[in-house]
Amino acid sequence: MYNNITSSTKEGITTITINRPSKLNALNRETIQELHQAFKSADEDKNTKVIIITGTGEKAFVAGADISEFADFSVEEGGSLAAKGQELLFDFVANLSTPVIAAVNGFALGGGLELAMAAHFRVASENAKMGLPEVSLGVIPGYGGTQRLPQLVGKGRAMEMIMTAGMVDAKQALQYGLVNHVVSLEELIVFTEKLASKIMRNSSVAIAGAIKAVNAAYDESVDGFKVEIAQFGNCFGTEDFKEGTTAFLEKRPPNFPGK
Secondary structure (H helix, E strand, C coil): CCCCEEEEEECCEEEEEECCHHHCCCECHHHHHHHHHHHHHHHHCCCCCEEEEEECCCCEEECCECHHHCCCCCHHHHHHHHHHHHHHHHHHHHCCCCCEEEEECCEEECHHHHHHHHCCEEEEECCCEEECCHHHHCCCCCCCHHHHHHHHHCHHHHHHHHHHCCEEEHHHHHHHCCCCEEECCCCHHHHHHHHHHHHHCCCHHHHHHHHHHHHHCCCCCCCHHHHHHHHHHHHCCCHHHHHHHHHHHCCCCCCCCCC
16 A cells, blocks of 8 residues: 555554665655555544554664755745645644654654654654754755744754754753653564553543644644633533543543544
């Protein structure tokens, strides 16, 4: 079905793996399109409660964009490349109603770090290295990197990372708040699946509402507090709310229908 990625679902977790090891899993246009389709399918699949995005092998999550595809682009083509990529993949993932965890194995550079930052949070292997090296090529991050990196690590650190085109290791990334956890490469997927299992115990409907409300805080065109109030109110009309509150009062674990 896919040329550049794999997607498999097991026990409520869909794992999407970028599978271009000879190119260190670099993102070309075809891979971005396939990732869009895989995320869309997983989000629409009622059996999928959490999505994990990772890369094949031990070296790289995604080592960046495929530079050979756009080295001769014009101004208009460059702008279109960024706009289409953000719409198809990076903004799409950030606003997905299904939780997305990035399991960062090895290098996450340029578009790779931008993809990891679009996920709802990140777990890194000890050998992970992250950075936005675009200015060393005479261009800037174009898939949301200049916006999401400051949100996660603060303006000063983001400016330094972008201007120096340097990399941070997993320990620094943890200290910066760029990743939530650092584990050994061997533990990475198992640890991420355990986090996914904790998420799956809760109401998928409520989680979708929480994602919308949290994302609204970073959208200057909307009032995040109003979005929170609306999403909070919506919860009261769900079967999950009825089940959650009933289970609490009956002192038993909830069995959420996801409606």
